[in-house]
Amino acid sequence: xxxxxxxxxxxxxxxxxxIRRTDIATVLANSDIGQEVTVMGWVRAFRSNRxxxxxxxxxxxxxxxxxxxxxxxxxxxxxxxxxxxIGVTGRLQESQGAGQAIEVLADKIELWGATDPExxxxxxxxxxxxxxxxxxxxxxxxxxxSSVFRIRHGIAYAIHKYFHDRGYFYLHAPIITGSDAEGxxxxxxxxxxxxxxxxxxxxxxxDFEADFFGKATNLTVSGQLQGEIGALALGKVYTFGPxxxxxxxxxxxxxxxxxxxxxxxxxxxxxxxxxxVEDFLKYLIRFVLDNYADDLAFLDQRIADLEKNMKTEDxxxxxLVDTLRFVVxxxxxxxxxxxxxxxxxxxxxxxxxxxxxxxxWGKDLQAEHExxxxxxxxxxxxxxxxxxxxxxxxxxxxNEPGTDGAxxxxxxxxxxxxxxxxxxxxxxxxxxxxxxxxxRVKAFGIPxxxxxxxxxxxxxxxxxHAGFGLGFERMVLFITGMGNIRDVxxxxxxxxxxxx
RNA sequence: GCCUCAGUAGCUCAGCCGGUUAGAGCGGCGGACUGUUAAUCCGUAGGUCCUAGGUUCAAGUCCUAGCUGAGGCGCCA
Numbered sequence: 001x002x003x004x005x006x007x008x009x010x011x012x013x014x015x016x017x018x019i020r021r022t023d024i025a026t027v028l029a030n031s032d033i034g035q036e037v038t039v040m041g042w043v044r045a046f047r048s049n050r051x052x053x054x055x056x057x058x059x060x061x062x063x064x065x066x067x068x069x070x071x072x073x074x075x076x077x078x079x080x081x082x083x084x085x086i087g088v089t090g091r092l093q094e095s096q097g098a099g100q101a102i103e104v105l106a107d108k109i110e111l112w113g114a115t116d117p118e119x120x121x122x123x124x125x126x127x128x129x130x131x132x133x134x135x136x137x138x139x140x141x142x143x144x145x146s147s148v149f150r151i152r153h154g155i156a157y158a159i160h161k162y163f164h165d166r167g168y169f170y171l172h173a174p175i176i177t178g179s180d181a182e183g184x185x186x187x188x189x190x191x192x193x194x195x196x197x198x199x200x201x202x203x204x205x206x207d208f209e210a211d212f213f214g215k216a217t218n219l220t221v222s223g224q225l226q227g228e229i230g231a232l233a234l235g236k237v238y239t240f241g242p243x244x245x246x247x248x249x250x251x252x253x254x255x256x257x258x259x260x261x262x263x264x265x266x267x268x269x270x271x272x273x274x275x276x277v278e279d280f281l282k283y284l285i286r287f288v289l290d291n292y293a294d295d296l297a298f299l300d301q302r303i304a305d306l307e308k309n310m311k312t313e314d315x316x317x318x319x320l321v322d323t324l325r326f327v328v329x330x331x332x333x334x335x336x337x338x339x340x341x342x343x344x345x346x347x348x349x350x351x352x353x354x355x356x357x358x359x360x361w362g363k364d365l366q367a368e369h370e371x372x373x374x375x376x377x378x379x380x381x382x383x384x385x386x387x388x389x390x391x392x393x394x395x396x397x398x399n400e401p402g403t404d405g406a407x408x409x410x411x412x413x414x415x416x417x418x419x420x421x422x423x424x425x426x427x428x429x430x431x432x433x434x435x436x437x438x439x440r441v442k443a444f445g446i447p448x449x450x451x452x453x454x455x456x457x458x459x460x461x462x463x464x465h466a467g468f469g470l471g472f473e474r475m476v477l478f479i480t481g482m483g484n485i486r487d488v489x490x491x492x493x494x495x496x497x498x499x500x
Numbered sequence: 501g502c503c504u505c506a507g508u509a510g511c512u513c514a515g516c517c518g519g520u521u522a523g524a525g526c527g528g529c530g531g532a533c534u535g536u537u538a539a540u541c542c543g544u545a546g547g548u549c550c551u552a553g554g555u556u557c558a559a560g561u562c563c564u565a566g567c568u569g570a571g572g573c574g575c576c577a
Contacts, residue, residue, distance in 0.1 A: 044538095045536090045537075045538070045539090047534095047535095047536045047537065047538090047539050047540095048533080048534050048535075048536045048539060048540090049533095049534070049536095050534065050535070050536065051535075051536045051537075051539085053537075064536090064537085066535080066536095069534085082527090095535090096535055097535055097536060097537070098536095098537075099536085099537045100537085117510095117527080117528060117529095118510085118527095118528055118529080119510090120510095121510075121511085122511090123510080123511060123526075123527050123528095123538095124526095124527085124538055125511070125512080125526055125527070125538060126511090126512075126526090126538085127511065127512080128511085128512075128570095129570095130569065130570065131511070131512090133569095134569095185575070185576065186575090222577090243577080245575090245576075245577085247575055247576070248501060248575085249501095249574085249575060249576075250501090250570095250571090250572095250573095251571090251572080251573080251574090251575095251576095252570095252571080252572095253576090253577085254575085254576070254577085255577090258577070259577095260577060261577095356573085366573090366574090367572095367573075367574085368573090422576095422577095423576070423577065424577070425577075426576075426577060469577060470577070471576085471577030472577085473577085474577060475577095484570095484571095496568095
């Protein structure tokens with residue numbers, strides 16, 4: 001509700017500052033019949049040489065422009081084509097047609113930018129996501145993508161609002177990092193060295209002392225370690241920034257460049273962490289339900305249309321909006337890793353040998369196992385905690401031996417699993433005991449000197465703390481119901497692909 | 501990185517067991533109509549069948565290699 005107020009305030013000042021045009025969202029929301037308005041945008045359709053559906057990005061809805069064609073130059077009307085850019089001044093009237101309540105009877109039409117339909121790649125019809133991905137400079141003009149990117153903005157805004165309202169501080173973690181021990185996969189090297197003439201040390205290795213920063217540097221794979229510095233000074237912080245993984249991942253839920261939200265909180269244990277993540281994720285979904293109903297309704301309908309010709313088992317179990325409401329209205333299931341393994345081994349699927357990978361204590365849960373837990377067994381989001389220490393990162397806090405009746409050492413890690421997406425969040429309570437952490441660092445073979453500052457956080461004024469990382473695009477993917485993560489980021493970067 | 505599938509008109513696709521001049525819908529263009537909702541109706545143009553080899557009397561169709569894209573798995577958020 002609060003967001004609507006902000007939108008209105010913005011719209012009111014919009015009238016004063018931008019006297020040249022009014023947003024279509026504003027016209028549709030609070031304009032009076034008979035009032036003269038000027039709107040500008042891109043043509044979505046021009047029917048019967050009389051009705052134009054005008055779109056300007058401000059709303060999922062279009063504004064119908066009625067053109068009395070005898071009054072306009074034929075050559076101008078011919079240029080009102082799909083995705084041409086025009087400005088229209090006219091009076092608002094009640095619509096006689098069924099599709100809309102109000103419309104603008106055009107008095108003046110200005111052609112800002114013609115679009116030759118013979119050369120323009122997009123058409124007013126269904127186009128595949130793969131095709132539109134290749135036209136990323138135009139795809140945001142479509143219904144689907146404009147809705148996705150309005151919602152993407154809404155989620156980003158809600159993230160800042162959620163944390164700000166609760167006393168968290170937005171911490172900017174570095175994008176270029178000199179630390180090679182973050183333990184989150186392959187990294188992109190950052191260098192100004194001449195790749196054709198690399199400086200070498202006496203032993204023949206590349207001499208990074210000659211590089212810009214005087215050492216080897218990479219793009220960040222996580223802001224967590226720096227987030228911990230913030231938490232142990234400001235109490236409650238979060239990072240929200242671009243994150244880079246040079247993994248050769250070819251899936252519908254991986255990007256080489258994505259955005260990640262990483263809250264980090266002092267005096268937090270794994271329970272607090274789970275409570276935070278559940279409340280936070282529900283807040284984001286509720287925010288979109290409350291503020292982007294038109295966009296969600298469009299995406300919901302789009303999915304229904306796409307699924308019309310699909311087999312029942314390939315369809316979503318629930319329509320998009322119902323799914324979102326269900327997640328908001330129900331508790332997430334919380335289980336331990338040890339329980340998860342037991343459930344999997346007791347399952348019909350395991351006994352009938354339907355799993356490709358054997359669920360076994362000590363091995364990581366495979367995608368098929370996570371999907372079984374979330375989609376078949378619990379049928380709702382699941383938080384799995386206390387994983388075997390051997391398969392998790394060095395910084396996660398070691399549990400007391402025998403926690404959950406586990407047969408081996410576990411760490412206070414947690415993963416949040418969502419239907420259709422899998423892991424949206426990975427987090428943990430951090431190891432705050434200096435001696436235990438040092439042992440782990442050594443056991444992982446990480447050079448101590450790389451992490452001197454991280455270890456000193458434990459040596460001087462340390463405390464229990466916890467945090468998690470939310471994959472922003474994965475959350476956008478879930479909320480919009482899109483099928484591929486490349487379609488919820490404006491310009492996707494994936495292996496072999498960095499166009500635009 | 502591994503596995504699978506696909507590539508035919510601007511787009512989405514059909515093209516059977518290899519057989520004459522490669523088709524449809526949408527879109528474009530020309531016209532008609534004019535309160536439409538992806539408007540409708542009539543007409544019309546539009547093709548290096550991904551590329552390179554090969555098999556064959558004959559290849560869009562079969563074989564080999566490559567390129568591109570998609571999906572699944574792994575890695576993870």
